[in-house]
Amino acid sequence: MKKLExxxxxxxxxxxxxxxxxxxxxxxxxxxxxxxxxxxxYLNLCSLSKKELIGKNSTDIFINYTDEECYQHADILKNKEIKMLKNYGNYIYVRTLENEFIYKKKRVILQLFIDITEQLKVRNGIERNIKVQYALKKINEAASQKENINEFYIEVKLILHEHYSSLGLSIQIKEDNIDTEPFVINRNDIYLQHKQDFIKIHNEGLIENVYKVKEKNEEILNILAVPLQNKNGEVRGSLCCFFYKDDYVYDKSDREYLIFAATTISMCLERLYTEKELKKTYHKLLKTQESIIHILANALEVKDPYTAGHQKRVCQLAYEMAKKIRPKDKDFLQRIKLAASIHDIGKIYVPSELLTRPGIIKDIEKQFINLHAEVGYNLLSKEQSLSDIAQIVYQHHERMDGSGYPNGMKGEMICTEAKIIAVADTVEAINSFRPYRQALGMSAAIDEIKGGAGVIYDEEVVNICVDLIENDSFSFS
Incomplete structure (x- = not known):
């Protein structure tokens, strides 16, 4: 402190x-x-009279930094030049400047107070706006990254908690016409004190409004609530913003930002609801596919139990191989599962006595049996939802060098699913009993696919199959 004489x-x-x-x-x-x-x-700044101030210690006129009532102002009061006065129930922030001088041979201090309350309000408003913009950006990002409404709901709660810890926020989303419990973020447990009021606001007051809830000690809770609406104007939930005590009044910008936040959340919810409905439709389609496949497999089993058992075992091995190749591709795994389980469905048109007759099959009979891939394709392709499955069934006897049937396709022309089923089909056929020969065993099956790797069979698929059998101890159940 500079001394002036x-x-x-x-x-x-x-x-x-x-x-x-x-x-x-x-x-x-x-x-x-x-x-x-x-x-x-100075008298205009504080709520004390001159008589009450004279002779008082200067530290007594400021609100103590540790007082519970100014806890929410602690971040501002970290600046030692800023102090807080209380003027008839209102808080006033002042920047202090002081200097020492000598008056009539006595050392005294001149202390000046500059009211910076409005300055801080402007600064806080700018900081709040930045937080709002950043929070909205994070909410938009969450909507694009989350796969379902529950995940989005949880992420929004975390974002609100991170960026609005000084304010209370509550969000409620209606899920399938059932109201979720309003989620409230507040360090003072406002929700617990005003649970009934919040439920009423969420369930009945889904309009833009400012609510004031009085407590026993006459403190007031300010609440600004806006609805979360879809593009048809239907209410999906509500977003509330509130402040504990009556020292904060929501202004036009607060309403605009809250409505903007609600609009952003509503748009995100609309997209997630649409995706949810699409997923429901997709799952229904899968169920339809599975039902059709199940009916066809059962029909084949009635006619030819051997072929039905063969398909089940091929499906088992092919599915395990597929999980090694694309473990996270659910659609890919589903296609393998369905196609492998009816890859020989075309044999339903082959006479049973030809399929089960002992002895060597004649060339003309073999050509007739080989039509099952094309017949299976024609049967399945009539149902549009099974078009992908039909192609896999059509190609499962094609070979990498073009020596397969029905079209002599080569290499990358053959889909991956068909390459997998081709190897699994070969292994199961050699390992198992056939009407025209005894089972040759798993060693013979492995020798066959190893010998044809990269020529007849896809080399990567062969390596995965061999690894499953030799190192993962795979066996047909």
């Missing part, structure tokens, strides 16, 4: 010094820090 100011009292100062000011005794004099501008 006043030689002759031509004043008769300290009050004359303060009168000449155009801002709030007081003069303190240097040693005791007791107030000697105050000016009229």
């Amino acid at each position: 006043l030689i002759d100011m031509n004043v008769n009292s300290i009050s004359e010094i303060l009168t000449a100062i155009p801002v709030a000011a007081i003069i303190l005794d240097y040693n005791s820090r007791k107030i000697l004099e105050v000016n009229k501008y």
